[in-house]
Structures are given as C-alpha cells and as structure tokens.
Amino acid sequence: MNRLRGLGVPVALFLGVVVVALLSTTGPAAVERLAVTGLVNLVLVIGLYVFVGNSGVWSFGHMSFALVGGYVAGLLALAARLKDQLLPDAPELVRELTAPPFVAVLVGGLVAALVAAVVAVPLSRIGGLAAGLATVSLLIALSVVAAQWQSVTRGQKGLSSIPTSTTMWVALAWVLVALLSAWGYQRSSFGVRLRASKSDEVAASAAGISVSVQRGVAFVLSGFLTGIGGALFALQLGSINPDVFYLDATFLIITMLVLGGAASLTGAVTGSIVVSVLAEVLRRTEGGSLFGLDVPARPGLADVVLGVVLVMMLLRAPSGITGGRELGTPRRRNHARATVTGTGLEPISVAGAPSSPVPHREDRP
Template sequence: MAAPTGATRSNNALVRSLIGGLVTALPVLVIGLLVLNFAPTYYTFLALGAFVNLIVVVGLQVFMGNSNISNLGHSAFVGLGAYGVAILSTPLAMKKLSIPNAPFGFATLELDPVSSALIALLVVGIVALVSGKVISRLSGVAATIVSLALLIIVHSVFLNWTDLFKGNQAFFGIPKVVGLPWMLVFAVLAIVAARLFKDSRWGLQLRASAQSPQAAAALGIDAKKLRLMSWVLSALICGLAGVLYAYFAGTISPKLFYFQMIFNTLAMLILGGMATVTGAVTGVIVLSIGLEFIRSIESGVTVAGIQM
C-alpha cells in the first residue's frame, strides 16, 4: 500500500479540523435552535446578545489563545464594524436626524446592508493591519499596553468626531436585518474559522513561537508575521460581531464598545480557557447562563405562587 502523500495528509488534517470545529459549534447550534423554536421573545433577544459575545470571544481567542499575548483592544474593532455599517446603511431620512453634517458625503450616501458590511470589514482589516504592524513587533506587557492605547484612541474618535459618529449620543435608525438564524450561522462560521486557524500550520507555529521564541527562531519561524496574521483575523471576527450587533439592535453608542465589553468578554475567555476554541465557547455559555440566573434571582423567583 502506498504511503499517504503530503497533500493527502494535509487534506485529512483539514477535514479533522473542520469536523472538530463543527463539533465545537454543536452546543451553540442546539441552544440557538431551541431558543428559535421554543423560547419567548425576551430569551431570543438574550440569545442574540450572547451570540455577539460568543463571536467576540472566539475572535479574541484567535489572537490571545495562540500568541499568549493579552489583548485589551478588541472591542475597538467591534465598534468600528458597528459604526461602519451604521454610517453606510442607515436610511437617508434617518441620517438627516442623526448625522446631517457628516463629512465626505456620508450624509447623502445609503448602501445596502451587505455592501455596507463588506466595506466596514475592509476598514476593520486596514486598521488591524496598521495597528498589527506595531503590536506584532512587541510581546508581553508592551503589546497589551499598545492594544489598550488603540482602544482609547478609537473610543476618543467615536466621542469627539460628532459629525460622523454622533459622539456620546445613540446612533439610531440602523436597519434591523439580522435575526437569530443569521446570527447563529455566523457564530458557527466564526467557531469553525477559529478552529481551522488553531489547527493550521500557522496556528501551530504561532503557539510554538509563544512557548519558546528562541527555538522557534532557530527553526526559521517568523513570529512577527504570524502574530500579524492572527491579529488581523481576530480583528475581522470581532468586526463581524460589531456588524451583526448593529444590524440586530438598530441602535449603538460608544459606551457599548469600551471597558465593559472588554471585561465581560475577557472573563468569558479566561473562565473557559483561552488555549482552545472549545474553552472560549464554554466560557461564553457558562457565564451567559450564570449572569441571567443571577439576574432572575435578583428580581425574585416564584415558588408555589409565592414571590420569594
């Protein structure tokens, strides 16, 4: 029997990784379908928010879990994605109320949701590429501080460029074109993409460079290039989460994409374990259910018709 060729082994590894990603996404798919078919509207809204967090956490895992570098700037990309589609796809009648003085002709520009999403993700990718050129050259605390600086800069732009982003006020009128089915589809795709990257040679080499930089350099592994690659992919997934959030909520504001999102999503990632995509998914599910359980206890529970 002939030995398997390199191409065959590569294809087998790709199939295994793809199956692994789908298996990891299975609990998410089951929860989403249960909510879609049996849950009241309130829980559907909660599920939409949880799936946004899931996509953000999975995106965060792509960089942090493989590079072992803490990232405090990922919500900046979520915000860029959300504001990108808000500026491009909001109907002109609503723009006259929200951003009548928008520069560069944005006040009179209205694109369809798909084109708006693609352009918004392109902007996210460009910002990620530029910022990644700096972060990929750093490691440890220095890289973390730069990622935090990126968050503060982007947040300041949202607040102070009022003609384009409305400042601290809510940006309303965004078309609500994403429901739970589409959110579920993109959540599964994000999980599979993260798993494929983790199991790819780039993911393996990036983790090797994080664990032993000297040995990786001796083997010719370009750690800077790999960090940049994972940073951009992570940013695009986070930007996708922002796009989806804007399209299901219809209203956004800068505070949504600042420290609260950073702490919530980091807690979810750390709780489940950032080394694996499965851990990231588990952390989101556990913390989302736990927070809702605590919230329900706060408002009181009914036992035998008696409000406790």
C-alpha cells in the first residue's frame, strides 16, 4: 500500500503533462507537433535528472546517449531495401536487421545504456568539474564518430527517410515510463544511497556505501532513458544527423532541468514545460510574429533570452522554480540553497527515504 501511495507524485505529474498535451491538440497541427517535441524533450530531461538529481554530479555530455539511441533506432526502423540504397557499404547485419518502432526505440535505449555502462567505469570515480569535462569529451567524441562513419551513419548527411512513428500518444506512453522509472529509482535503496553521498561523500563511504557503484547504476539508467528520448526524436523527425544532439540540444535540456529544479523530479517536469512554452514564444518572436501580431524580427532572440533567464535563476533562485521539492512536499524553514557547481545540489527528503546524509542501518549495502 505504501508503494501504491508513493506513486502519487509521478501519476500527478503525468496527468498534468497529459492536460497540457491535450490542450495543444485544440490548436493547429503545427502546435501539436511542437507538443510532441516537448514530450520527447521531457524524456531527455528526466533521463538527465536521474543521474544529476540523485548524484549531484553534473553531466554536460548526456546528449551523446541520445545520439546513440537516435542512430540505432533509425537504422532499425529503415527498411532493408532503403538501407541497401543509402548504406551500400554498411555491414550486412546493419543492412538486413530491421525492427518495428517500439522495438527500435527500446533497442536504441539499451545500446545507449551499454555505452553508458562502459563510460561509467572511469566516470563514476570522479566528480565535480572533472566529471563534467569528461562527459563533454564523450559528447565530442561520439559526434565525431557519427560524422566520420560514412558507411553506417552517412556522415554529415545523416540518415533520412526514417519512417515516422512518434505520435502524441506514443510520446506520452514513454513519458509515463520515464516518470515511473525515475521515481522508482530514487525511492529504491540504490537511489537512497546515492542521494546520501550527495551531501557528504566521505560520510557515505564511511557508512559502507560504494559511491562509485551507486553513481554507475544511476548513470546507466540515465543513459537508457536519454537513449529512448533520442530514438523517439529520430522516429518523429524522420531523419538524424550528428548535429541534432550537440551543443544547442545540450544547452536546452540543461536549462530545462536547472530552471525547474535539478534536485527533484517535479522540477524536471516543471522546467521542461516552462522552457518549452517560453522557447516557442521566443522563436515566433524571432520570426516577426507574437500572438498573431506583427513584431520586428529578432534572430537569435530565443538563445539570448534563455541564457539571461538561466543566469538570473542561478543568481536569485539556484534551487529552481520548485525549490528542489517534490509535488506536495511542504517548504522547510531551514531550506538550504542549492548550487550547480561540483556536487552542491540540495538533497531531498523523499517518501520512504532518510533525510539525513547517512542512510539508516537497514538501507546500508
């Protein structure tokens, strides 16, 4: 019963997302397509949150897993006859192996998780700025591989003619999977141990917690969900190239997480919705239209405003819009301010989890 009651937060968040998504269907078809893109971005934000929100270690290269998931799903979704034309020099297995959309997305996430598992071995042993720089190196390396592996990825031209299958309902279904996965993880013994190390890594290690192992588990799950998001995007757009998940996408997803509140799942969802709406309004303004009115075109306005908003939020409310709290959690009087440097994300007391830095005896490994 306690576990069922504990699902109230992700279910409530999902219902809120469903309401926003359904409202978009009342407008033009273009608005609905943007809503689907917003849902895919939400999966990516949740994927990043699983690692960052629980470990307190920032990753600036998570879009590399989205790139892997997107290419794998795209290759599996392409018909064999099309791959013979587009990728004549690809290995026989790549040209002949096909899968339905659901399997393609799932395999894309699994391959991304496999890459994350390999990277997690050295990455989980470092933290702070060093970890962030290491993940950036991963993003650059995989982008270069995608741009140069002509026989499989077609280089800078990318994959095209991918059958599109990411609809509103498909995206919503995967958002629900991501929400339940992230919530279940942070309430599990793995999540509790990792959150304990966020406040005091030395004390957590002294309590018997293997911080590197816990970070590795979170990193792999995070890579899986991020790969799912990349796969959904490839099957929505119908094409993918090395630049799709690079610096612009990285900045957007991190902005969503920071503005909402990187220390809570509620913050991840809130930030994703707010930034998606704000970014669309700014893009329309860039093109000279705002709520049906003609305004002076301002190219580049969206990036500038989002950057300014991000800086102001870091200065005035580093814990984000939600203050690092989950839905329905009352504000604590001695609520410490969080930072986004090093491992300074604020620990959260979640239902069923200890609020102190060191877990209780029964939560120790």
